Amino acid sequence: MQRTDYSLLSSSLGSQKTLSSFHYGTPGxxxxxxxxxxxxxxxxxxxxxxxxxxxxxxxxxxxxTILGEVILVPVANPIGLAQRVDHKPMGRFDLDTSENFNRHYPDFAKLIDPAVLDALGTNSATNVALVRKAISDYLINWQPTTELESLRRQLLTLAHDADFALDLHCDCEAVVHFYTEEACWPQMEALAHLVGSRATLLAKSAGGASFDECLSSVWWQLSEALTQKGHAKPLPQSCHSTTIELRGELDLSHEFAQADAQAIYAFLQLQQVIACDTPPQVPASLCDATPLAGSETITAPAPGVVVFAAQPGQLMKTGDLVAEVIDPIDNITHRVLAGVDGVLYARVGDRYITSGGELAKIAGATPFRTGLLLGA
Structure with a gap:
């Protein structure tokens, strides 16, 4: 194992943050x-x-027994980790730019398309190498001007040529759930089963330029561009990425974490990144994959105190009570109902909500949303 520390661009005099990565196996x-x-x-x-x-x-x-290469970044955001306001962690948005740490990553397909498409040929492996080289060249030439940009650049430098990219997150209060692009699902399905996903949400593109989709979308986008131009040049989906939501923010236990680590390790064995005599068994799925466009975000019709009637992981029917929002001034109780059938996979942790605020999410099987599918 080799540890490497990277100094991020300093945002202020006398201030310096460091990103650390741990490297296993043989580079390349x-x-x-x-x-x-x-x-x-x-x-x-x-x-x-x-x-x-x-x-x-x-x-x-x-x-x-490591046949491939594994790069682990256990603390991917030293900037957000240091952000606290009035004793509360503020790790989702960069306080300097107000940008979400998991949005606004480069659209590699658009950035490298002019230099790459005409250079591709009939050899699949050569084409993959050309695309990865073009992305690498872009990252080398990118000159960050903010601390956040330097973080994004360093994370992508480590990850841009990965065959698989796993981005570990969690929700406020939730069961394990799993986001991936449709092009990645065939290779990622086993991982969803291994981690025990209770809601698996697929989209061609969720929008928002998240970290995981930045890595995987370039491949299917370039492949589609080749088809549209009538080029019979092979370009396989060469990065499969996912965001795995490991339950809720307070679900921190060695039991959960050990199970999650064992599931990821088993996936590495399945993919022959790590050799094993007997391939691990993949458990049965705990849910059907559903479109992210079919996920309903339940919102509050009015401000008030939130009393949930439904628990994370609960199967809901249309019309079931999700929560009550109570106005103790006018003595009004607003009943908030499910609008789709499906599993309630996440809900907020706060128990006071403002009008229009998000309360919970239900994974429905029928797509009904269009456009940007991810929230702020």
């Missing part, structure tokens, strides 16, 4: 897997899972 070996935790810095279960994954990787490293 395939498959390459990139794993990061807590890009939204207050979402800590991924950090604890990474803590429990490290001894498994250390043992494999000593045993010489």
């Amino acid at each position: 070996a395939r498959p390459k897997v990139y794993i990061q935790a807590s890009l939204h810095a207050e979402e800590l279960p991924g950090m604890l899972a990474a803590h429990h994954l490290r001894p498994l990787l250390d043992a494999a490293d000593v045993a010489g």
